[in-house]
Amino acid sequence: MTPAMKLDRAGLTALRDRERELLKTAAPRIFCCSGTGCHATGSIPLIEALRDEAARQGGGVQVVETGCNGFCALGPVVVMQPGGILYCKVRVEDAADVVASAGGEPVERLLYRDPSGTAVASMDEIPFFALQRPRTLRNKGRIDPENIGHAIAHDGYQGLAKALFDMDPAGIVEEMRASGLRGRGGAGFPTGLKWKFAAASPGDVKYVLCNADEGDPGAFMDRSILESDPHAVLEGMLVAAVAIGSRQGYIYCRSEYPLAIKRLTIAIGQARELGLLGENILGSGFSFDLEIYQGAGAFVCGEETALMRSIEGKRGMPVPRPPFPAQQGLWGKPTILNNVETLANVGRIIRLGGVRYASVGTEGSKGTKVFALSGDVNNIGLVEVDMGTPLSVLVNDIGGGVPGKRKCKAVQLGGPSGGSIPAHLLDTPVDYEAISQAGAIMGSGGVIVMDDRTCMVDMARFFMDFIQDESCGKCTPCREGTRRQLEILTRICEGKGVPGDLRILEDLAAVITDASLCGLGQTASNPILSALRHFRDEFEAHINERRCPAKRCVALLRFEVREDLCRKCGLCHKACPAGAVIWAKKQVARIDREKCVRCLACFQACPFDCIE
Structure with a gap:
């Protein structure tokens, strides 16, 4: 899409309708995930191969490069439209068959297979997708994140238009309060209340900040949102700016997220070109602009006051509160800071109404929550569920449970500042208070599943x-x-x-x-x-007892083979890099301790827990 002029409100609506028609009348489309996870498994050369093959075969097939699809463990992931056929672990050599299948019979070898081995073609029939309720991630895998026209076709910036022309700042704040949206960065502070404090603070200079300094081990929610739908975050910041009377914003993004920064930079440039950022936005008379500030990867800069000091050019260290940032924040001016996921919800809340958003979830935790599901679980990826959903659904149904014949031991929620919820408490609902009572915190949304071999x-x-x-x-x-x-x-x-x-x-x-x-x-x-x-x-x-029940702490292991449990399979012998495991066919294995380097390779290879 090449815009010719800056838009007003009517022009935004006309552009939305035009882009929708283009998508409706488009030829068969191949949506290829191009998030960081799929990049790591080869989606960049795959996209090139798909485009080359589409040109060679003809037929007008379009190849659309999207952000994260969510099914990270099975990348590169391809979705065929129309039809919603999902292909997993697609390789360059599969490109010809994938393009040829557009609008026809699916390529069976590339289909997802359930635990029984049965091929499942439609995304809607795969539990990982079928049990989710994407709202924050409503556009994941559906749009080209580097094409603002795709975002606008899916109602992007309509919430901003409503905030500018149909609401006053106080009304925006009250709509956010009615939604019950709580900060998704970890603390869970009510977003509308934070905005109310900042709006009431005196001063002509105020700031809106986006915290994209995602540092928790196992967390990739914010990165995926920025890579797949950056305009949703920009719209959220714009609405916040209208609500508190801000003219300048910053996105604090860790430098380890180069793809997110690239797509944010493109999105900001496109929004400025259309008149959605900068002076006199949509002809409303309101002006707001923002820039990206790259963090150096310090975990403490996820804390709001440390983040603000970093933007100011100082060492990222926290300062005492009060005063809180809503009164004195960046450069001593009233400031609101929300994380990526929080802001990605704002445009939809304003467009559809806070009451509608609040109709989902629990009494104290409204809406949905995005989780990065990882660890000892079959379906690693990005998941969005209604607040109140039991953790067991997240782990066992959507996540597909623990691989092999292992059992779930615990789930770590809330990152390094969170806690472990044991398997017998997996019926705990996704709710701020319920998770806290179970001994963990919601945090930003990292979920690490641990099996029974975890110490x-x-x-x-x-x-x-x-x-x-x-x-x-x-x-x-x-x-x-x-x-x-x-x-x-x-x-x-x-x-x-x-x-x-x-x-x-x-x-x-x-x-x-x-x-x-x-x-x-x-x-x-x-x-x-x-x-x-x-x-x-x-x-x-x-x-x-000087004993590690999980057999993980090397100093507490004897590295002996229990003869009563050994099945004489020789897997430990094959896995040992030092030749310390002595084994012959139909014989019990034994370990030569003088050769053993205590690397745990034998322990990890043994499916019968014979190594002690």
Whole structure:
């Protein structure tokens, strides 16, 4: 699409209708995922091959490069329209068959197969998609994120037009409050209330910030939204700017997200060209512009005051509150900061109404939530479910459960500042308060599934290592307390723990939580506390019995083969890189300890838990 002039409201509606007609009358289309996950598995050369093949075969088949489709573990993913046929793990050599199947019979070898091995052609019949309710991700895999016309055809910027011409700032704030939308960055603070505080703050200069500094291990929700639907985020920022009277905004995006930054840059340029950013937006007299600020990857800059200091050119370290950013934020001016997922909901809320948004979810948690599902689960990917959906549906139904014959042991929610919910509590609904009562936090939406081979002591040590490394060091409780906790956990995993260690961990947790300056320190001990709450017996086994029940802590393993369990299959022998496993056909394996390098290869290869 090549716009000839800046749009007014009528021009935006006309462009939407025109783009819709173009999509309706288009020839068969091949939507190929081009998010970071599929890039890693070869979607870039695949798209080139599909386009070359479409030109060679003729027939007007269009190849559309989209953002993340969500089914990340099976990429590159291709969707054929019309028909909604899903192809998985498509390779360059499949391009000719894929193009030839447009509008005809599907290529069976490329279809998704359910756990029984049955091929399933339609996306709508695959549980991973069928059980989701995409609203925030409504455009994932459906539009070209680098074509603003596609976004406008799907009602992009209609919420902005309504906010500019049909509502006043106070009405926008009240609509957001009516929606019940809570911040999706982790804290869950009511979005409308935050906007109300900023709108009421005096001053001619105010700022709107987008937090795209997604740093939790296993989290990729915001990155995927930016890569697949950047205009939804821009629209959310624009509506927020109208609500509080801002003229300038910043998107704080981590530099490790080059594709997201590229597509954001393109989207901003396109919006300016159409008059959706800059001066006199849609002829309304309102002006607002924004720019991207690239963060250097510091986890602490996800905290709002540290993020603002970073934009100001200072070291990213938190400052005490109050005053809160809504009164004194960036450069001392009233500022609102929302994360990517929160802002991606705003345009739709304004367009359809807050009451409609609030009709989905629970009493205290409205709408839907996007999760990045990863770990020991069959269907790794991006998932959106209604608030109130049980975690068991997320893990077992949408996620397809744990691979092989393993069992789910726990689910880590909320990233390194979150907690572990054990398998017997998987009926806990996706709800801010319910998840908190179970010992975790909603967080930004990272969900890491852990099977029964996971050591919860080592998992707590892993997250504490991350938090300690990412502590900015400004306040003593966080800087020194987390270091001490990490030392104790490391000692326990090495078989050197003593009975008083657990009490010390809990005492340290209380001090760090109460005395730390920012949210990073205040939640730093959550992984330890939740693990002690639900898996205290594992800690005690490490300390009192010098035994790791999950057989993960190398220092506590003897590296012996249990003869009563050995099936004489030789898988451990084949996996050992040091030749330490001695085995002959129909013979029980044994391990030569002098050759053993304790790499756990034999343990991971054995399906019968014979290695101790």
